[in-house]
Amino acid sequence: MDAITRSAELELEIQADPARFRVLTGDRPTGPLHLGHLFGTLRNRVRMQDLGVELFVIVADYQVLTDRDVADRLAETVEGLVLDYLAVGIDPERATVFTHSAVPALNQLLLPFLSLVTVPELQRNPTVKDEIAHSRQSSVSGLMFTYPVHQAADILFCKGNLVPVGLDQLPHVEITRTIARRFTERYGPVFPEPDVLLSAAPVLLGTDGTKMSKSRNNAITLGATADETARLLKGARTDADRHITYDPVNRPEVSSLVLLAALCQGRDPVAVAAEIGDGAAALKRTVIEAVNEFLAPIRARRAAYAADLAYVRKIVQVGNERANAIAEQTLSEVRRAMGTVY
Ligand code: TRP
Numbered sequence: 529m530d531a532i533t534r535s536a537e538l539e540l541e542i543q544a545d546p547a548r549f550r551v552l553t554g555d556r557p558t559g560p561l562h563l564g565h566l567f568g569t570l571r572n573r574v575r576m577q578d579l580g581v582e583l584f585v586i587v588a589d590y591q592v593l594t595d596r597d598v599a600d601r602l603a604e605t606v607e608g609l610v611l612d613y614l615a616v617g618i619d620p621e622r623a624t625v626f627t628h629s630a631v632p633a634l635n636q637l638l639l640p641f642l643s644l645v646t647v648p649e650l651q652r653n654p655t656v657k658d659e660i661a662h663s664r665q666s667s668v669s670g671l672m673f674t675y676p677v678h679q680a681a682d683i684l685f686c687k688g689n690l691v692p693v694g695l696d697q698l699p700h701v702e703i704t705r706t707i708a709r710r711f712t713e714r715y716g717p718v719f720p721e722p723d724v725l726l727s728a729a730p731v732l733l734g735t736d737g738t739k740m741s742k743s744r745n746n747a748i749t750l751g752a753t754a755d756e757t758a759r760l761l762k763g764a765r766t767d768a769d770r771h772i773t774y775d776p777v778n779r780p781e782v783s784s785l786v787l788l789a790a791l792c793q794g795r796d797p798v799a800v801a802a803e804i805g806d807g808a809a810a811l812k813r814t815v816i817e818a819v820n821e822f823l824a825p826i827r828a829r830r831a832a833y834a835a836d837l838a839y840v841r842k843i844v845q846v847g848n849e850r851a852n853a854i855a856e857q858t859l860s861e862v863r864r865a866m867g868t869v870y
Contacts (some may be wrong), residue, residue, distance in 0.1 A: 531698060535726040548579035552688030552722075554586030557605040557627075559742035560749040561612040563819070567791050568729035572692055574617040574778065579639050581690070583623040584851075585613060587844075590629050594672045609772040610840050612750050615830035626847035628682055633855035637681040640866065644710040645677055645703065653699045679703035684719045685855045691723040693779065715865040718858070723812045724861075733784035735764035751830055761785075761816045766808040774801040782811065789815045792822035 529537075531700045542549055553573065555561070561570065577583045587606055592599040599605075611623060618625065628634055650656070650673045660668050671678075683691055683706070691701050701724040708719040733739065734746025741747060748757050765781045774797040776783040776789075783797070786804075789811075790797035804810050833840055863869050 531724055531726050534825065536723055538723055542576065542579060542581060542690075545581075546576070547760065548685060549581045549583065549690045550578055551581050551690045551692060551725075552584045552586065553684045553692050554584075554588055554682070555609060556588045556591045557599075557609050558592055559601060559605060560608050560751055560870045562740060562742065562747035562749045563788065563811050564732045564734075564747065565612075566616060566750060567590060567732060568694065569727060570612075570616045570618075570693065571797035572727050572729075573623075574637070576692070577617075577619060577623055577834045581620070583802070584686055584688060585618060585623055585625045586625045587625065588679075588682065589627050590635075590671075591675055594660060594669065594675050595665060597665070606844070607840055608751065610763065610844060611830050611833050614833045614840070614843075615750060615826045624847045624850050625843055626851040627844060628678075630848040631851045631855050633852065633859040634681050634685040635678075636859055637685055637862065638678050640711070640862065641677050641680055641684075641707050642674065644707050644714070647820075649703070649706075650674065650676070653703070655696050655699050658696075658769075676700040676703045677707065680707045683722055684708060685858050686851070687720055689720045689722050690725055691722050692727055694727065694729060698724060698726075711865075715862075717867050730787055731784075732788060732791075733780060735760050737765045737781040737784075740848060748819060748823075750823065750826055754826075757820055757823070758816045761819065763813055764812065764815075766811065768810070770806050772801045772804045772806065772808075772811050774798045782808075785811055785815045789818040792818040839844075 534583045541615060551573070553569070573583060573585065586594070587609055588600065589602060589606065592602070606627060613625060614620070653676055656672060656676065660672060676699065680703060683704050683822070691697070693701065701722065705721045707723045708721045711719055731739070734741060734744055736744065738744060738746065764785060766785070767779055767782055769779070772782060772786065773779065774786045778789070786801045790800045793800065800814070803854050804814055
């Protein structure tokens with residue numbers, strides 16, 4: 529069964545019995561989250577949390593070092609990420625937010641896991657290959673090749689059985705399943721084989737018409753002000769046809785703006801385009817208003833939490849304690865299974 533069919537089936541299983549699932553997903557702390565993340569994954573996380581699924585959100589700080597030598601201003605970036613989570617509705621009473629560098633037993637799983645994969649398997653990973661091609665480093669670090677195995681530890685330390693991610697992460701969940709299966713074959717059952725839950729995420733383009741991305745300066749971040757948002761959207765690329773339509777294939781830039789307004793208003797993009805009628809200026813006015821209105825309560829919550837950074841840090845500390853307790857329990861099961869209890 530392909531991943532998309534399986535994901536649709538899983539959706540029904542989640543609705544029927546949310547308590548059966550433990551979701552593990554997360555982000556690299558490389559910068560602030562933006563509207564692409566919000567409509568792509570964050571909304572989905574909150575939806576599952578609210579359905580009663582147990583949610584673990586990993587801030588994958590070691591993973592920042594895959595394509596750069598040092599992670600700049602990490603503490604600040606992590607704080608910003610947690611602010612974004614809180615602002616969109618991730619509830620620390622129900623969800624566990626943690627940083628993998630603070631969980632030694634999670635990281636120790638990397639060693640037995642590395643023994644369960646071959647070098648050619650690591651070299652074949654299409655996402656890693658793509659990242660190497662786009663890396664600004666002159667040579668490839670060992671972490672670049674092995675981080676998918678580390679990511680398996682992120683997922684399996686808490687026996688996560690559902691991983692909601694985009695298509696690019698599919699190879700990493702595949703290797704996680706392989707590792708879980710081989711561990712069971714060699715040592716006995718400790719880990720579940722997690723399922724991937726592909727989100728039917730709309731692809732939002734950045735204001736320059738390329739993929740919305742933290743590193744391309746084309747993204748509306750959740751924490752930006754209404755003025756910054758207006759400025760960025762006013763400068764967004766459109767095309768020469770004055771009549772506004774929703775036609776993603778032939779008119780990607782205009783359609784992405786229409787889609788953005790539609791997502792913010794919870795409406796159909798075709799109807800939004802028809803209502804605008806003519807003119808890029810009218811389109812941009814509509815988008816700016818829709819985005820700023822939609823983000824206003826999120827931004828207000830973000831600002832309120834930002835005024836209490838001690839609380840934000842506390843959330844990560846509590847999450848890390850919780851993750852440590854679970855990781856130590858899992859590692860002791862691994863030790864027993866591997867016969868390394870002395
Ligand atoms: N690789 C993911 C990304 O770049 C982040 C991540 C790290 C992750 N560990 C994870 C995602 C475990 C899901 C599960 O977005």
